[in-house]
Amino acid sequence: MNTPPLASGPEGRDALRPLLDTVLDALEEGARLRGGPLPAGGPPEVAERMRAAVGDVLPDEGDPEALRHLVRALAEGSADPADPFCAAHLHCPPLAVAAAADLAVSVLNPSMDSWDQAPAASELEAQLTRALANEVYLDPPGGAGNCATSPHRPAANSDALVTTGGTESNQLALLLAREIHGPGVQLICGANAHHSLPRAAWLLGMPDPVILPTPTGTLDPTTLHTALHSGPALVAATAGTTDAGLIDPLPEIARVCATHHARLHIDAAYGGGLLFSSRHRDRLTGIDSADTVTLDLHKLGWQPVAAGLLAVRDKSDLAALHQRADYLNADDDTEAGLPDLLGRSLRTTRRPDILKIAVTLKTLGRTGLGALVDQVCERAREFAQLVHDHPGFELHEPPTISTVLFRPASATDDAVAAVRRKLLTDGRAVLGRARAANRLWLKVTLLNPTTRPADLAGLLKLVEGTTPR
Numbered sequence: 068m069n070t071p072p073l074a075s076g077p078e079g080r081d082a083l084r085p086l087l088d089t090v091l092d093a094l095e096e097g098a099r100l101r102g103g104p105l106p107a108g109g110p111p112e113v114a115e116r117m118r119a120a121v122g123d124v125l126p127d128e129g130d131p132e133a134l135r136h137l138v139r140a141l142a143e144g145s146a147d148p149a150d151p152f153c154a155a156h157l158h159c160p161p162l163a164v165a166a167a168a169d170l171a172v173s174v175l176n177p178s179m180d181s182w183d184q185a186p187a188a189s190e191l192e193a194q195l196t197r198a199l200a201n202e203v204y205l206d207p208p209g210g211a212g213n214c215a216t217s218p219h220r221p222a223a224n225s226d227a228l229v230t231t232g233g234t235e236s237n238q239l240a241l242l243l244a245r246e247i248h249g250p251g252v253q254l255i256c257g258a259n260a261h262h263s264l265p266r267a268a269w270l271l272g273m274p275d276p277v278i279l280p281t282p283t284g285t286l287d288p289t290t291l292h293t294a295l296h297s298g299p300a301l302v303a304a305t306a307g308t309t310d311a312g313l314i315d316p317l318p319e320i321a322r323v324c325a326t327h328h329a330r331l332h333i334d335a336a337y338g339g340g341l342l343f344s345s346r347h348r349d350r351l352t353g354i355d356s357a358d359t360v361t362l363d364l365h366k367l368g369w370q371p372v373a374a375g376l377l378a379v380r381d382k383s384d385l386a387a388l389h390q391r392a393d394y395l396n397a398d399d400d401t402e403a404g405l406p407d408l409l410g411r412s413l414r415t416t417r418r419p420d421i422l423k424i425a426v427t428l429k430t431l432g433r434t435g436l437g438a439l440v441d442q443v444c445e446r447a448r449e450f451a452q453l454v455h456d457h458p459g460f461e462l463h464e465p466p467t468i469s470t471v472l473f474r475p476a477s478a479t480d481d482a483v484a485a486v487r488r489k490l491l492t493d494g495r496a497v498l499g500r501a502r503a504a505n506r507l508w509l510k511v512t513l514l515n516p517t518t519r520p521a522d523l524a525g526l527l528k529l530v531e532g533t534t535p536r
Contacts, residue, residue: 074174093135097142104150107494113144146497151522155499159514161371168426169371172418180415181395182406188419189406195421200225202342203378204355226382229420230375233336236361238267239377240332245271246387248299256303257286261334264303288319295327302329307337310501312470314338317353333357340367344437370423442516443469450523463508472501472508475534480507486533
């Protein structure tokens with residue numbers, strides 16, 4: 068039996084070239100068969116088509132056309148975030164340059180648990196995480212400037228860890244708080260906070276969190292002040308809520324935390340991308356007061372999943388994650404100068420997801436990335452105006468980032484839900500849903516920088532045509 072060619076090594080390039088053509092052709096064919104933003108037919112029909120494409124998962128004899136068949140089937144049955152009518156979630160279309168960088172990672176296959184498995188990648192990660200932490204904790208040249216409750220710490224004090232996304236970053240933030248302040252530290256957050264925060268408190272055996280009501284959609288500093296007590300507390304604020312993209316009043320919350328000596332975490336998984344925009348960065352004023360900050364560049368960063376980070380104001384906090392395994396970071400190796408990577412994550416084996424981020428930042432620069440952020444924010448503003456001006460729709464409120472909540476005027480909640488499901492089942496549009504002001508709303512999250520004003524008008528017309536009269 069001939070050994071299949073490897074992706075790396077002397078045969079790698081020649082082996083990959085025809086396979087890449089196969090993948091690209093299969094992606095194109097699958098998209099053509101899908102014919103829209105997602106497959107038509109709903110779960111039963113999608114499942115049946117996928118079962119037919121896969122057949123026997125582990126046949127006795129292999130199929131040399133399996134790559135083509137399965138990629139085509141996956142593309143046919145996928146929701147396409149590059150389609151302007153696919154606008155439900157914080158699900159971005161990845162940049163081509165970032166996806167190409169991810170291919171290099173797959174070929175080289177470094178593992179970020181010891182330096183001898185990832186020499187260059189470990190150095191790249193160290194450089195990029197420091198730079199991204201400085202985006203949070205220091206003003207960039209010519210930046211708008213943040214108003215902190217205390218002076219900026221030196222750049223050398225901040226750092227960041229690479230994570231799989233907001234959920235892991237939030238869990239790490241709670242773990243650091245627990246290890247620094249003891250097991251009695253209590254999470255205090257608003258009802259608008261991401262579900263991963265109270266879940267992380269449960270997973271880590273922390274006291275039951277205090278979840279404060281947020282009737283306006285954001286955490287009220289006065290309510291927070293009343294809720295804080297003498298015990299150790301971790302306050303979690305949000306910069307970009309999942310449902311509406313709202314940003315808590317960060318400077319005021321930071322002042323309340325400083326008054327009560329409470330630790331502050333800011334979940335900016337959505338809104339963190341505003342840091343790259345000179346036009347919108349000031350919406351994150353106060354973020355540099357947080358002890359930890361969640362960032363997620365597979366949202367407003369246009370990265371393939373996964374591309375999360377946890378920034379820490381004081382890198383000494385990361386000592387709580389230190390672990391020792393002689394085969395990975397023996398004391399004498401560390402003393403001899405080999406970097407210790409084991410305390411950089413809760414995971415052991417992990418990909419160098421930093422490469423695609425580094426390639427993107429280097430290729431686009433601050434100006435290019437900021438322009439993408441500005442563009443999707445502007446599209447959201449335009450869509451909100453279309454809704455506002457249309458007598459058949461109701462707008463919840465103007466967008467803070469790039470999320471718009473709207474609903475057919477006079478429709479019941481059941482009718483709103485039915486419109487969304489009808490569009491999904493027909494494969495014509497992917498819209499989200501959110502509950503605000505005690506009503507159900509359709510949610511459009513605009514992360515596609517190629518979406519045009521005509522696409523927005525077409526989407527609204529499609530919803531109008533689907534709404535029962």
